[in-house]
Amino acid sequence: MRCEEAIEYLDEYLEDGLKDEARAVLDAHLQGCPRCREVFAAHQALVAELRALPVPTPAEDFFERAITRAVRAHEHQQDHHRTQHRRMAWRYAAGGALAASLVLGVILNVSPPTSGPAVAPMAAIPGLTIGLHEVQKVRLSVDSNQTLQHAVFTVELPEGVELAGFPNQRTVRWEGSLHEGKNLLELPLVAQDRTGGVLVARIDHAKKEKVFRLQLNVQPERGATRNAGAGLGWV
């Protein structure tokens, strides 16, 4: 057996997938070939290190709860013909931030436009000030004159602002439906820095799109200044 052949069978050999005969031939080769022995040993060592790369363990009953949620989501869908719960719906249910029955909507409990250079009323967009590193639930509600299934909701966040639970995502998109009448959407925003900017919420249905813009300004946290050392376990 040549070295090239031996290495061909490296994986099967290590996975115990070789038939006895083939295994015997390979063993014989290894005995007489230090180079191949080294390759096999190096490979095993590398694999052992790779296997040991840590993975965080989920909460104890996470799997059980996830199974239950999957069953419920299906039964819910069957019962009420609603589109399935997407990440947002059940994740919020877990955090208590959004009742599962809330579907999507957009409108505002926001303050009137913030002060600044005078802008013609049509160009002004509503503004909101949020605190740095604090979760601010912004409620958007939209009135729909009919039920719309399969609407696509997109939230485009300004730099430095995230949707709690969606780290490092400037765009969050999901599918949902709008009922006839008033629909409510709650976005838990977290500002990670002072940049701020415009949040854009889009609702797309069939070929139409509705866009809402909200100016977000960030101010320092209202709570007591955090002691930088406190989180590091030093006294």
Next chain:
Amino acid sequence: MTITPEAFSALVRPHLGRLHRFAYRLTGSAADAEDLVQELLIKVYPRRQDLAEIDRPLPWLTRVMYRLFIDQHRRQSRSPLHLVVDNTGEDGVDATLDSLPDDSPEPDEAHERELRQEQLARAVERLSEDHRTAVTLHDVEGYTLEEMQEILDCPIGTLKSRLHRARARLRELLEESG
């Protein structure tokens, strides 16, 4: 005969640990890994009848989850595979800072190991996507070539040569980074 929720649970529960591990390799975040597993369960529960008839559910489930990931997450143009060593403790603080360096000249063994793991993780990230997927599924997560064939829908011969080249490249990268 329909499969009850309890029967479904019995079918999938034994595999969720491994699925979660692979989900973490794919997404790089604990929260996203949980999301991906949740999405998988939501997707396969309506198909539990099919699932019950499969001899080996794990490769099938892995395949479905992998496709879910590719379809949903690649659109967000993130690097598909992450082997980041997550050192943060629960409060988000880098847990390695909790152990103050001691005065002895020998490096802390645990610290050495962590550095090595980080080096390894970074090297794997630098592999091409095909190479990374192959190494992650086979060497990191221990799936067999046969299982990989089912998960990736790719002939074993191709997978073998991919693995071979991936490992060679990985060794090169490790040597480079000292």
